[in-house]
Amino acid sequence: MGKQLNVALIGNPNTGKTSVFNQLTGLNQKVGNYPGVTVEKKEGKCKLSNGQFAHIVDLPGTYSLNATSPDEKIVADLLLQKRNESYPDVAVIVADVENLKRNLLLLTQIKDLNIPTILAINMADTMKRKGISVDLQQMEEKLHARVVLLSARSGKGMAELKGLIQDYDKLSSESCVQFTDIDPVYFEAQKKKFHGENLYKRWLNTVLENGSLKQEDEDQITSVQFENKSETEIKRLQQKETILRYLFINQLLKDSYKRDPALAEDFRSRVDKILTHRIFGYVIFFLIMLLVFQSIYNWSSYPMDLIDQLFTQMAEWVDNTLPEGALTSLISEGIIPGIGGIVIFVPQIAFLFLFISLLEESGYMSRVVFLMDKIMRRFGLNGKSVVPLISGTACAIPAIMATRSIDDWKERLITILITPFITCSARLPVYLIIIALVIPENSFLGMNLQGLTLMGLYILGFLTAVFSGYILNKMLKLKSRLFFISEMPAYKLPLLKNIVYTVIEKTKSFVVGAGKIILAISVVLWFLASNGPGEEFRNAKNIVQKNEQNQQLTEEDMANAIASYKLRHSYIGIIGHTIEPVIRPLGYDWKIGIALISSLAAREVFVGTLATVYSVGSEEEETIKNRMMKETDAVTGKKIFNFATGISLLLYYAFAMQCISTLAVVKRETNSWKWPVIQLVFMTGFAYVVSMVAYQLLK
């Protein structure tokens, strides 16, 4: 096997780069992260006609190599590091046929790095309708690059592209623009000094160092040689460079690209008129959101119930079939409920990503940004914060990762900090079970009281998020760059293949990522609950029997008494008792305490833990709700899940930062421990105070 053939897909955002990637690789792809940053790294394999496999990397969308965001820096970094194992043998520039001008800017830069390049003009199927014609031959001559017309939608042109990739050694790596013309004297001196080196590469290093993003190049090019250039001078040269490139592009397109302007704009402007209308725009957005929430919470309840039943039955089956013993109880009380607790969220997550990718693919999301920017800015946010806030209703982790599209650091940071207040789907099971326990099933003004409470909690989460944004905006002394640009892409019919891949990939990463933690915790919990130190745990049966001798207990009551005695003296019981004094003022007993600690890993673990804690305490398979209903406080003799404790718990889960995975993501995205620690202390502290006040008032 020879050296692997590396292909980099590069292009502006919204050019259908991902569709081309999906066409090339099919399901032969994997999504990871670039080391150190949470920029998604998509790579895959593509089989060429000679049987060779090409390694395809889908790079983040960028307008230019002059990077200003972490996403864009990935592209510049890779292309500057010749020794990187993914350094492309060939670059495929994916361009939108309607936006060739802007797309070609990037192409001329990459050509200057002397990388063999193919220009793939995508969405060629719309050319006729839009009145566009392209002279390929002339374009190829002037660009010193092969050009292929593609339609990733229908697959047209893909075979030709693969053929060009296969014969990559025949491609030209000559540059097409004389960029050194922006300062001939200076670059002539450079050329003499660094004989044989690529001058554009040197220049790019300089401008990246000049910008806010520091460049760490393995080739150790320092800016020493450029000391004589001031920052303003570099900026001026960059402008000159951009103009120079566009001069070349305009000249090229004048001869080889024809477009009938009358045919192009009609559809877009008509749709825009409605979707960004000052009244209808908001109404439509509201209706779409309604549909999204309807799907997340109503439609997904059917598959969720099914999953729930399936796992309960599975646990029962294991319990009845396998021989009794530690292993059986680990499977039926630890592992199966643990996995069930994750799988149950799959329908919701899948629906959410289905809608988000539909809205993004169609181009609608950009219109939402346009509509919402002003409202969001009032709270220190950005129009682009809308997507993270919506995603936050499913899970804060993908939501925080989605903040990367926000250029302004202050607005991005505020979005990251407030997103965990949004009611995520992990809170839902906690809310549902507690509401069912403490809120009566009555109706109020014709509306179901339980439903109203749930809605109230959602509104509470949203208002807290927005209000915190407002305060943070006043408090944070960060310089805002006031740098906002949002592309308004053409409307497109979403591609089924792209949607399906996104849904599968995102759901999978949630199940695997969060799943590992939740499953591990379930097993640890089961272990801590079924083992204990000392005589009291091991001799529980004898001790209880002795103590209860005089009371005429039935066999069943006796078994329960023994089990609960055991639980009290297990490791987990001891931990719960240790923290009980701290949580007493909130109305919680030690069993809830155990659930609070274990649900630090992820909120939904709360229900699972209670399930484990209570099922360890009794033999028969009852529903968790019935068991919780029966629980009484050992101290007061009253029901544990009474109204005051219930409300206190609901408020605690609404505000507290009960999610280690989220903290880890915040640490990664902000690159410091400062922000996650502030989040943890502030949110959980606030939750503690509010819950305590609520409990003491309602008690």
Add this chain to the structure above:
Amino acid sequence: MKETIVQLKRGEKGIIKEFSTEAIPLKFQEVGCLPGNEVRLIQFSPFKDLVYLTVNDSHFAIRTETAALIEISRIK
């Protein structure tokens, strides 16, 4: 009087004049906000904080305060 993009009405066009490199981020220039290019205002956002425009065959929304820094000469 100096005219900027913000003074345009819906659907009106102008040619971008020279501007100081300090005020306009390079990114805007790279997508086509360059001296000599034609810009058309499509519409303002509902509260007028963003302006939706097309330049260089591209469609963008930028903040109104930035657009107010870009001088143009109106095309009738």
